Amino acid sequence: GQVFDSEKDIFISRERIKPKFMNYEKKLQKYLPEHIFHHLKEIGKISKKLGFSTYLVGGIVRDIVLGKKNLDIDLIVEGDAIKLAKEYAKEKGYPFHTFDEFMTAQITLDTGEKIDLATARKETYTHPGAYPKVEKATIKEDLYRRDFTINTLAIELTEGKFGILIDFFNGLKDIKDKMIRILHQLSFIEDPIRILRALRFAGRLGFRLGKPTEKLLKLAVDENMLDVAPTGRINLELNYSLNEEKVIDILMLMNRYRVLHSLIPEFYMDEKREEILNRLRDTIMSFEMFFDIKIDRVSNYLLALTYHLPFDISYKLLEKYHFSKSVKFFEEYYEVKDILREIPEKDSDLYKKIKFIRKDILVYICASSEIELSERIIKILKKEEEKQLLISGKDLKELGIPPSPLYKKIIDDVFKKYLDDEIRSKKEAFEYVKQRYIQP
Ligand code: CTP
Secondary structure, eight states: OHHHHHHHHHHHHHHSSSOOEEOOOOHHHSSSHHHOOOOOOOOHHHHHHHHHEEEEEEEHHHHHHHHHOOEEEEEEEESHHEEEEEEEEHHHTOEEEOOOOOTTEEEOOOTEEEEEEEEOOEESSTTTOEEEEEEEEOHHHHHTTTGGGGOEEEEEEEETTTTTTEEOOOHHHHHHEEEBSSSSSTTTHHHHHHHHHHHHHHHHHEEEEEEHHHHHHHHHHTTHHHHHOOHHHHHHHHHHHHHHHHHHHHHHHHHHTTTHHSTTTTTTEEEEHHHHHHHHHHHHHHHHHHHHHHHHHHHHHHHHHTTOHHHHHHHHHHHHHOOOHHHHHHHHHHHHGGGGGGGOOSHHHHHHHHHSSOOHHHHHHHHHOOHHHHHHHHHHHHHHHTTTOOHHHHHHHHHTTSSSSHHHHHHHHHHHHTTTSSEEEEEEHOOOOOOOOOOO
């Protein structure tokens, strides 16, 4: 068919490209913490001694090329990763785990970071989306089974060759050209999760999809490949995407390539949803900064993506993709949603309505309400944060009021007046308390 003809050039000629070798030792030194750099050097020495070749691979190499921080230390060993890991961990006295059936091992450094080692392997998939079966292979074969060319770069660590960047599939050029490209035609079919990953990387890095890659991604979406992907892996991947800084770009790509339509019944993007998504992003950031808390981003974005659905349908969707934490969030949101159908004029009355709603959910309410209401809520929450500074039990004691349950009443009364701008400062708070609660 047409797709395959246009693919031929790209994939076949790419396979024929001679690997390029460049020395990245200086870059490793620059982008890795000193102690990690030394661990890698020492692992390279042991590797040589055992007759293995060992490489740093995956996202960390891509990020070093991009000049970004990344501390996921993934190593591929041509030879036996478990043997190498045991040798190094025992020499250093570090704890380690081995996973024999996957031919992988993990060492925990004294400083807490983990190093993952895997024996170079080929994978065969029994059916689309399944966890693969593994057998030993060369580094090139190991890299060939990966998702995108930008993730196929490796840096050799073996003593004598330490620091050599290996680029079998033109990953370096694709990073320079800002391109996401798969390595072979069946990539999205073998592993439909890559549909989501392609758009996540494209959004995160501001990259485009290569032409054939784009075509094959669309084809895989049209063929409903996401329906056969394990729901647990979809959950993981969506979690990553919704926690990315460029989440809106990623979601807009997922809309453009009809991935959201594939995951969510009757999904549509319109101006309103786009506005809520953008406001969510800003509101989450300001809440996290101002209140020094972590907002549940995933639940917030999921709600923005599904608000067109009746609750029972959203509920089934959350169950299907294992967003169990979000179920509670949705329930709580639907419970309080109606509370704000009528908006009181006074801020102190508005406060009464919102004070029991947790901030995660208030974020959504702010992002989806009229700007005016949203600003009022934020102003109220900021004032609530300052409540203690206005007047405290200690202050009341110093004013000569004997400790009693009256304290709470006074503090709440002052706060109410503060919310309604009848009291504007600590000084005014004191004056009000003296006048109202202390008889001359
Ligand atoms: N990989 C793949 N197909 C997948 C998932 C992962 O081929 N469905 C490969 C990629 O080549 C990736 C490597 O496994 O580089 C490690 O996966 P992961 O840690 O998820 O990816 P990173 O590239 O490190 O992504 P991130 O920067 O988000 O951590």
